[in-house]
């Protein structure tokens with residue numbers, strides 16, 4: 001059994017969230033991430049196993065669509081933005097020529113490779129074909145779609161979870177988490193590969209990766225997907241909004257105080 005098949009084998013069991021890894025090298029930036037998801041029902045490989053998460057499949061966005069605000073290229077399609085409880089999320093990219101992400105399908109040599117479609121060995125073999133992504137997905141990092149792609153969330157609540165089916169994980173892939181303009185943490189493809197084990201090859205492994213805010217100060221409202229080279233390929237983006245029941249009593253308390261104040265003022269006037 002090759003190293004890669006040893007790595008991929010646990011995924012075949014699906015559902016279970018395996019191998020919790022924390023990026024210990026950067027304590028201030030420590031975003032906890034785990035590997036594993038559930039087998040998706042749409043032939044896209046793995047999707048989130050986190051309950052209550054909203055999933056973006058990209059399946060209803062036409063192949064070739066640029067994700068960005070470039071004047072020459074189409075604007076984000078009607079499938080985006082999407083709404084989440086308490087807010088709206090948008091996908092965008094810088095308004096500079098070619099700096100977009102793109103919805104694609106399948107493989108194009110040197111440009112993008114569908115998550116799961118990692119070819120290894122001699123003769124060449126596609127491991128775990130049942131987990132190959134046969135659907136539309138998002139790529140960025142090649143000269144034709146350099147990215148980065150920014151996912152922004154507008155709303156009173158923030159996010160404590162982001163997951164994605166990350167194909168052919170490269171050391172130069174990067175995911176950054178922000179709250180407003182504050183950079184909360186960066187996780188590199190190199191760190192993800194290292195968490196999978198020593199000697200995990202770059203560009204050969206696909207995983208469903210789950211990122212969790214470890215504490216309140218890590219709640220985020222913006223995610224950046226960055227790849228300096230081809231490419232960062234991903235699908236089945238999953239988001240979970242922080243439940244905010246605490247806001248409700250606070251708001252009611254405030255409304256009650258305002259009401260009492262008005263009554264008191266009205267009483268004075270009467």
Ligand SMILES: [Ca+2]
Pocket residue numbers: 044057058059135136137235236
């Ligand atoms: Ca898809």
Ligand SMILES: [Ca+2]
Pocket residue numbers: 116117118126127128129130131132
């Ligand atoms: Ca495969």
Ligand SMILES: [Ca+2]
Pocket residue numbers: 167168169170203230231232233
């Ligand atoms: Ca890649």
